[in-house]
Amino acid sequence: MDPVAFNRFQTKLSDVIFNYPAIDNHAHALLHVDKRHDIPFEGLVSHLEGEALIKDAPYTLACYHATSELAKLYGLPRESTWEQVKAKRTEFEYDELCRRAFEPSGIQCILLDDGLGPDGALYDIPWHDQFTKSPTRRVIRIESVAEDILGSIFSNYSDRVTGFSTFYNSLRKYLTENTRDGHAVSFKTVVCYRTGLAVSPEPLAPDSEKLLSAFEKVREKYRSSSKIRLQEKVLNDFVVHIAMEIASVNDIPS
Numbered sequence: 001m002d003p004v005a006f007n008r009f010q011t012k013l014s015d016v017i018f019n020y021p022a023i024d025n026h027a028h029a030l031l032h033v034d035k036r037h038d039i040p041f042e043g044l045v046s047h048l049e050g051e052a053l054i055k056d057a058p059y060t061l062a063c064y065h066a067t068s069e070l071a072k073l074y075g076l077p078r079e080s081t082w083e084q085v086k087a088k089r090t091e092f093e094y095d096e097l098c099r100r101a102f103e104p105s106g107i108q109c110i111l112l113d114d115g116l117g118p119d120g121a122l123y124d125i126p127w128h129d130q131f132t133k134s135p136t137r138r139v140i141r142i143e144s145v146a147e148d149i150l151g152s153i154f155s156n157y158s159d160r161v162t163g164f165s166t167f168y169n170s171l172r173k174y175l176t177e178n179t180r181d182g183h184a185v186s187f188k189t190v191v192c193y194r195t196g197l198a199v200s201p202e203p204l205a206p207d208s209e210k211l212l213s214a215f216e217k218v219r220e221k222y223r224s225s226s227k228i229r230l231q232e233k234v235l236n237d238f239v240v241h242i243a244m245e246i247a248s249v250n251d252i253p254s
Contacts, residue, residue, distance in 0.1 A: 021108030021133070029114050029122035033094040038121065041086055058082045073100055102131040109134035113188055115141025125183075138184040142243045143194065143236070146171055147228045154222050161207075164215045168206050171242055179250045186253045187243045195233040203241035210234045 031039065042048075045066050046057035057063055063082060071080040074088045089097065110128055128136040149170045153163050178184045191199060204211050214232035222228050230236055247253065 019106065022106050023109045023111065024105075024107050025111045026139075027110045027112050028116050029112060029125070030098065030128065031117070031121055032123060035118075035121040036094060037090075038118070041089070073104075098131060107132055110136040111139050111185060112136050113139045113141050115144030115188075138178075139186045139188050140175065140178060140184045141188045141190065142175070142239055143190055143230050145174055146239050147230050149174070150218060150222075150228050150230070154219055154228070157219065160212050160216050160219070163219070164212055165206070167215070168242075171239065172246065175243060175246045176250070179246065179252050184252070187247055189240050189243065191236050191240050194229075194231045195236045199240050200234075200237045204234060204238055208234075211238055 040053055042053045042057040042063070045062040046053060046060060048057050067080065067082045067085055068078065070076075070085045070089075071078060074085060074092075076084060076088055080088075092100070109132055112125055112128065114122065114125060125136050125138050146167075149167055153166055153170075157163055175187070191197065211234055214235040217232050218228065218230065218235065230239065
């Protein structure tokens with residue numbers, strides 16, 4: 001390619017990269033304005049927790065890069081520190097802060113996984129539409145839905161056979177109904193974090209003893225801790241199979 005043609009190509013490519021409308025295909029809901037300071041801002045750059053998050057995360061490469069980018073976004077000098085960036089962030093009204101982040105990004109549409117975050121602390125999906133040209137669409141995190149259903153079942157428990165049957169039918173109904181209405185466009189699983197990616201290629205029958213035993217284990221952990229975390233391999237695999245079947249029927253990605 002001769003230099004003139006290459007320069008034309010480079011100009012067109014640059015225009016597409018920086019100006020073509022983008023789809024954010026993995027986003028999470030924003031915190032309510034009255035919850036904006038409830039979660040440490042360092043969580044933006046690290047999965048550390050507790051004291052380590054506050055003390056150590058600011059010295060990571062991710063945070064150094066974020067400091068530079070956010071300083072520019074907030075109108076601060078390039079040499080600003082992480083603490084100065086955090087202080088400046090608190091000066092903005094929440095709506096302005098959000099718009100500052102969205103407007104230069106060129107995001108046309110958000111695909112939003114609403115299964116992560118404290119209960120009652122997040123804005124609903126339509127609220128995010130004010131920052132984009134196209135409506136925000138939902139990505140269903142299947143483990144979060146399954147855990148919510150399990151919580152409802154365990155709070156009014158009878159026996160494992162009835163309980164698991166209710167879980168199976170309720171999960172199928174929820175996933176089906178929430179894809180048919182066109183609001184949810186995809187399923188998402190975090191099975192890789194819970195029990196690994198070696199998902200069994202063949203689903204177990206709903207009345208399988210292995211499934212019933214795994215279901216009972218989750219319930220026992222709930223009884224001792226009052227918390228539900230879907231982390232029993234045969235049960236996690238089963239939930240993935242349900243989602244894949246419904247996704248294929250309704251022609252949505254997962």
